[in-house]
Amino acid sequence: MPEAANNLDAKDYGIGIPQSTEGFFLKGHSHLDWGMKDRLARIFNPKSGHTVMLAFDHGYIMGPTSGLERMDLTIVPLIPYADCLMCTRGALRQIVPPTCNKPISLRASAGSTILTDLNDECILSMEECLRLNASMVALMVAVGSTFEALTIRNLTTMVDQGSRYNVPVLGVTAVGKDLVRDARYLSLATRVCAENGAHVVKTYYCETDFEKVTAACPVPIVIAGGKKLPERDALQMAYEAIDQGAAGVDMGRNVFQAESPIAMLQAVRAVVHDGEKPEKAFEMYRQTKG
Numbered sequence: 001m002p003e004a005a006n007n008l009d010a011k012d013y014g015i016g017i018p019q020s021t022e023g024f025f026l027k028g029h030s031h032l033d034w035g036m037k038d039r040l041a042r043i044f045n046p047k048s049g050h051t052v053m054l055a056f057d058h059g060y061i062m063g064p065t066s067g068l069e070r071m072d073l074t075i076v077p078l079i080p081y082a083d084c085l086m087c088t089r090g091a092l093r094q095i096v097p098p099t100c101n102k103p104i105s106l107r108a109s110a111g112s113t114i115l116t117d118l119n120d121e122c123i124l125s126m127e128e129c130l131r132l133n134a135s136m137v138a139l140m141v142a143v144g145s146t147f148e149a150l151t152i153r154n155l156t157t158m159v160d161q162g163s164r165y166n167v168p169v170l171g172v173t174a175v176g177k178d179l180v181r182d183a184r185y186l187s188l189a190t191r192v193c194a195e196n197g198a199h200v201v202k203t204y205y206c207e208t209d210f211e212k213v214t215a216a217c218p219v220p221i222v223i224a225g226g227k228k229l230p231e232r233d234a235l236q237m238a239y240e241a242i243d244q245g246a247a248g249v250d251m252g253r254n255v256f257q258a259e260s261p262i263a264m265l266q267a268v269r270a271v272v273h274d275g276e277k278p279e280k281a282f283e284m285y286r287q288t289k290g
C-alpha cells in the first residue's frame with residue numbers, strides 16, 4: 001500500500017499538450033470497448049491493418065482432409081508464421097501447443113458433416129470459448145440455405161454472449177451447393193452478418209466487383225482460400241482481395257496443401273502485410289521452397 005504522507009508533489013501535468021484520442025484502425029470498430037479492441041488488435045496487425053489467419057478447422061465437417069491427416073506434423077510447424085489460428089476446440093486441445101501464444105479464432109459452431117445437410121448447427125457456450133482463451137469465435141452463417149434462420153439466430157446469440165465478455169464474433173458465410181459465389185450474393189451474405197453484429201466476416205473472393213462486396217460491408221472482411229489452386233494463382237487471389245479492400249486472409253487448403261506450406265505462408269504474408277505483387281511473392285515462394 002502506498003504511504004499516505006511525505007510523497008513527492010505531483011507536477012507533470014503536460015499543460016498545453018492535448019491528451020491524444022486515438023481512433024481504432026479497423027473499420028466499423030471505433031466504438032467498441034477496450035477488451036474487444038485488444039482482442040481484435042491481437043488478430044489484425046495494427047501496423048498493416050491486416051491479418052494472415054491459418055484455417056485448419058476443416059475436419060469438423062470433412063474429416064481428415066488432405067494435409068490435415070496428422071495436424072501435429074503438418075500444422076504445428078506452420079504456427080509461427082500465422083497471425084491467428086482458426087480451429088476447432090478439439091484441434092486446439094489436442095495439437096496446438098498452449099505455449100505458442102497465438103490468438104485463436106475458435107470454430108464455435110458444429111452440427112453436420114459433408115455426409116448430411118450442411119449448416120444445421122448449434123453453438124458452443126461462451127463459457128467454453130473463454131475457458132479456451134479464444135480471441136474470436138467463428139460460426140457459420142448460411143444465408144439463402146435451408147438453415148438460414150437457424151444460423152442467423154446462432155449469430156445473434158453468439159454476438160449477445162460475446163458482447164457480454166468482449167469477445168468478437170467472426171461470421172463465416174457458407175456457400176451451399178446451389179448458391180453462386182458472385183458479388184451480388186456475397187454482398188448480401190456479408191452485409192447480413194455485419195448487420196446482425198458480426199465483428200469480422202469471412203467470405204470468398206469473386207473476380208467481378210469484389211470491391212463492392214468489401215465497400216458495402218461495414219466491418220473487416222477476410223477471405224477463405226477455397227479449393228487448392230496453383231500457388232501462383234492463390235497469391236494472385238490474395239493480392240486482388242487485399243487490393244480491393246479485404247483486411248486479410250483466413251486460408252487453409254492453399255497453404256497446408258501447397259508443395260511447401262511454410263514457404264507459401266511466408267509468401268502470403270508478403271502479399272497481405274507488405275503489399276508485394278503476386279509475381280514477386282511467387283518468386284519468394286520458389287526461392288524459399290528451394
Ligand code: R5P
Nearest residue numbers: 055058224225226251252253
Ligand atoms: C469454412 O467454413 C471453414 O472455416 C473452412 O475450414 C475454411 O473456410 C476453409 O479454408 P480454405 O477454404 O482456405 O481451405
